[in-house]
Amino acid sequence: MDPTATILDLHQLRRSCGSCALHELCLPGGITAEELIQLDATVRDKRTLDRGDTLYREGDSFGALYVVRSGSLKTFVQDEDGQMQILGFHLPGEIVGVDALASDRHMSQAEALERSSICELPYTRLQKVVAEVPALNRQLMRIISREVVEEHRHMVVMGKQPAQERLAIFLASLADRYNRLQRDGTRLTLTMSRSDIANYLGLVVETVSRVFTRMEEIGVLEVNRKAVRILQPEQLASLCGMNSRPDLQRKDAS
Incomplete structure (x- = not known):
């Protein structure tokens, strides 16, 4: 037996969706081991942001959705005079980047409020996976819907x-x-x-x-x-x- 076959790739284990504490929030119940492997292949290595670091800026081209794995972010827009309007605060398990789905360009900026870890989901690859794993597609829509509900709640608050x-x-x-x-x-x-x-x-x-x-x-x-x-x-x-x-x-x- 090849002794190297028993060696754990700790880096892979740390980035695996199956070993993530957010598993229950991000993944549908009953996802199979094979489907999990497909998803793990889609998720890029975690990106770490320090406080004040930018994940994406307004006007950036759209390429991925992002899941907050740890820490927290804020999203906001700025006018020509640099005046800021904060749109939301994002905690672990929540998706950012959905503002770019309609126009293929981000309509806001995302910035880390503290040291944060982000899972990047390249959208083209993600689309292929959700087409093969319908339960994952439903879960993704549920999470995005939750973000929309939070935006509606904010509008109620502002009123x-x-x-x-x-x-x-x-x-x-x-x-x-x-x-x-x-x-x-x-x-x-x-x-x-x-x-x-x-x-x-x-x-x-x-x-x-x-x-x-x-x-x-x-x-x-x-x-x-x-x-x-x-x-x-x-x-x-x-x-x-x-x-x-x-x-x-x-x-x-x-």
């Missing part, structure tokens, strides 16, 4: 006048996404700046800081710089008009 309601919805949404990652949805780490949050919500920084302080004073939150602990999930849900939502129930943090 809400009270600043407190905007921030409450933002934190509730972030808690939902933490729960999906099997993280404690009552303990959030805000990798984005207060300025970024204010921009995203259509507020000024001073207003965001004031609302955080107000939520602390009424006992909803505990804030320590970028660490936010949701002390009263039910009251936070009430602040954004979602007091019956089961996905914002407090987890045992002990």
Whole structure:
């Protein structure tokens, strides 16, 4: 027996979809070993971005979709005067780059909020795989649909006048996404700046800081710089008009 046959390629193992902690989020249930090998052959080696690094810029030609494997990103557009409008914040398991599907050019820019790892899915190769693995195509559409829902939620937030309601919805949404990652949805780490949050919500920084302080004073939150602990999930849900939502129930943090 060839002794080299038993040697593990650790690099391949680290980049394998089957060994990734996001397996349940990105892949359909029941995917076969053969289908997994097909997908692994499609995914390029992970790309690592440091804080502030750009994944793609507005106007870049489209060649791939990207899955956030670790860390977080923000997407935004800028006008001719350099004024920025943040479109979204993206956590592990979420896809970025779908803005280019219609025109074959990116309509926004994606930038790392912290050191992040990205799985690159070359679109031409991905199309071939999803044609052969229908379940993967459905899963991909489900993930993209989730991104669209998040954009719609943002539009709803922007239409809400009270600043407190905007921030409450933002934190509730972030808690939902933490729960999906099997993280404690009552303990959030805000990798984005207060300025970024204010921009995203259509507020000024001073207003965001004031609302955080107000939520602390009424006992909803505990804030320590970028660490936010949701002390009263039910009251936070009430602040954004979602007091019956089961996905914002407090987890045992002990």
